[in-house]
Amino acid sequence: MTTSIQPWLLSRRSMLLASIAGMVGVLRAPDQVLAASKAGEAAWDLSDGEWKKRLSPEAYQVLRQEGTERPFTSPFNNEKREGTYHCAGCDLPLFASTAKFDSGTGWPSFWEPLPGGVDTKVDFKLILPRTEYHCSRCGGHQGHVFNDGPRPTGKRYCNNGVALRFQPMA
Secondary structure: OOHHHHHHHHHHHHHHHHHHHHHHHHHHOOOOOOOOOOOOOOOOOOHHHHHHHOHHHHHHHHHHHHHHOOOOHHHHHOEEEEEEEEOHHHHHHHHEEEEOOOOOOOEEOOOOOOOOOOOEEEEEEOOOOOEEEEEEEOOHHHEHHHOOOOOOOOOOOEEOHHHEEEEEEO
């Protein structure tokens, strides 16, 4: 009879430990992010004070501290004009309006960046790995890329609107 109880106890104990570990992971405060990615061009390797002078507090939080703006707050969600989306930090063109689509996530989304516009790195801030992308010139955090976008790439570059500047086509 003991052998039939042991697997049940082991299973119960395992579930209890897994539940406690999960609760600790969810309730634990996220690690403080130290800074954005390293600038790709030396001219954009600015001090923290210089970035604070150049950017709004919201843009600084996203671009330099790898923050995330609240969903559905960017006016770029509803932007329909033709043009180009540039990095709000250094003005590098990142996305063409023809690659923009409505993902329903609350952030401007694109299925493809312009060539040379973004670089990527893996981020573990939410425990599971995600692919973060940033401006290849100044290193400013833009957002994350996911594999649930439309054809032809199947990618969704989910961007913080405050990290962008829109240049309408003339």
